[in-house]
Amino acid sequence: MYKTIIHFFPDIFDRMREIEDYRKSSDYDIAEIIMSCIAMFLFKEGSRNAYNNDRNEGKFKKNYEKIFKAKLPHADTTDKVMRILAEEELEQLKTSLIKNLLRKKVFYRYRIFGKYLNIAIDATGVTTFTEKHCDGCLHKTSKSGKTTYFHNVLEAKLVCGNGFSLSILTEWIENPSGDYEKQDCEIKAFKRLAARLKKMYPRLPICITGDGLYPVKPVFDICRKNDWRFILTFKDGNLPSVWKEVATLLGMTTDNEYTGYPIITKGERITGRYKWINDIHYPPHCLNWIECLETKQNIETGKSGTNRFVHVTDFSINKRNAVEISNNGRLRWKIENEGFNTQKNGGFKLEHKYSRVNFLAMKNYYQCLQIAHMIVQLLVLAESFKNNLTDKMTLLHIWKCIIGFMIFGEIDSNLLSDQLSCRVQYRY
Ligand SMILES: [Zn+2]
Structure with a gap:
């Protein structure tokens, strides 16, 4: 020591x-x-x-x-x-x-x-x-x-x-x-x-x-002013106008999905499925939304369960960076x-x-x-x-x-x- x-x-x-x-x-x-x-x-x-x-x-x-x-x-x-x-x-x-x-x-x-x-x-x-x-x-x-x-x-x-x-x-x-x-x-x-x-x-x-306390305008303002980036947990109750736009855009956006390679650890097979929407208008900010559905399946019993993680970020999301953005948002725990x-x-x-x-x-x-x-x-x-x-x-x-x-x-x-x-x- x-x-x-x-x-x-x-x-x-x-x-x-x-x-x-x-x-x-x-x-x-x-x-x-x-x-x-x-x-x-x-x-x-x-x-x-x-x-x-x-x-x-x-x-x-x-x-x-x-x-x-x-x-x-x-x-x-x-x-x-x-x-x-x-x-x-x-x-x-x-x-x-x-x-x-x-x-x-x-x-x-x-x-x-x-x-x-x-x-x-x-x-x-x-x-x-x-x-x-x-x-x-x-x-x-x-x-x-x-x-x-x-x-x-x-x-x-x-x-x-x-x-x-x-x-x-x-x-x-x-x-x-x-x-x-x-x-x-x-x-x-x-x-x-x-x-x-x-x-x-x-x-x-x-x-x-x-x-989920942090996706609010004053926090976006501070991050922009200080030249900081952000990845914030986005709960169902946060910013209704953004959720509304996400719901609309999900139906008409293509090429916004990615499924990661399964990871096998501690007897479980873990698969992440990612979906995102970029450029959501939230004046004066532009937000990007990402959802991860993580399925854990027990290799012996075959039993499985799914967890959902949603974030908003100012990083523009694509197939190459979706996993890193979502994982870093989850690191906050x-x-x-x-x-x-x-x-x-x-x-x-x-x-x-x-x-x-x-x-x-x-x-x-x-x-x-x-x-x-x-x-x-x-x-x-x-x-x-x-x-x-x-x-x-x-x-x-x-x-x-x-x-x-x-x-x-x-x-x-x-x-x-x-x-x-x-x-x-x-x-x-
Ligand atoms: Zn006191």
Whole structure:
């Protein structure tokens, strides 16, 4: 894990030291504080208390300090910094790490048409409270009159076919302080996120993917203005005028179908049948519509079922690119699965209240989680690492072994430096 960090981010500690340190004096420098917070998520501790327990157990602290060449502070010491650190600091750190990966061309082979990165946009819930927690809290009142308070976050994640789901940018959906007429919402947050995304990555070729909330005029406008492409899930209820035109044109268009070669995987034969309509007028935009009917047939039993996926895009569709467009539209579910679900249920405990009282601290813990998850993905999705995984050798087991070794093992400094100096190939 440490080797992965220094392979991709050799200057990560220098970057952390550039972060504005508001404290007058401390036994730990700012890089030690932030690394320890990221490492809490790398070790999948699940809570500050669990982290402290491991820190006090056996050789954990000694081993940590040997590996990271940095002191390991108590989680309460780290928490004090998380409560005062400006929220853009860790976002900027995250951006600088992502830019390292872009420079190293890590995602090169996953670009759409050899050019565009698939940036999936989606929101998720982070925490809920029974009482108002801060001014920014979103709230809803049930029919029984009970009000709940919660925090949601909108993410732009880079998603790739191999399972990468990396946080590119985070926008909290939060109410302004003082009076407001309408609560903040996902589309409003998307407008803010889009403006920041363009500013941070002005020349990056981007294709936005999103669920059925996104095929709306303001999103098309933003994509056109920013020179971004889009492939958006198109549900039956979206844009009735477009559906009407699709229905009319399907009957009179020819040469707009393609059936892919069947793929056989895990005992199933999967066949995709594609249909599309180009140049649908939606002023001032021109939309292209694509449908994929995917049939999965069990090879042994012969049983089969069909799923339907529909997207709208600004890419003009033809026989050669239909599969790539449809597949990339469908990749957006990775933000839910490899992204949010792994962060909630894969040991990172996204929904745990790392800070019960302080919203700023909650945001800073959230960014540390995103950075840790990025490092873990760079490790576990590498071909050399995946070769170790079998039915019995699971990530859960490996992480148990890591913690066990940190507590009870003795790290040999010579072996450690040998390990760090030998070259490893990271292929994805
Ligand atoms: Zn709140």
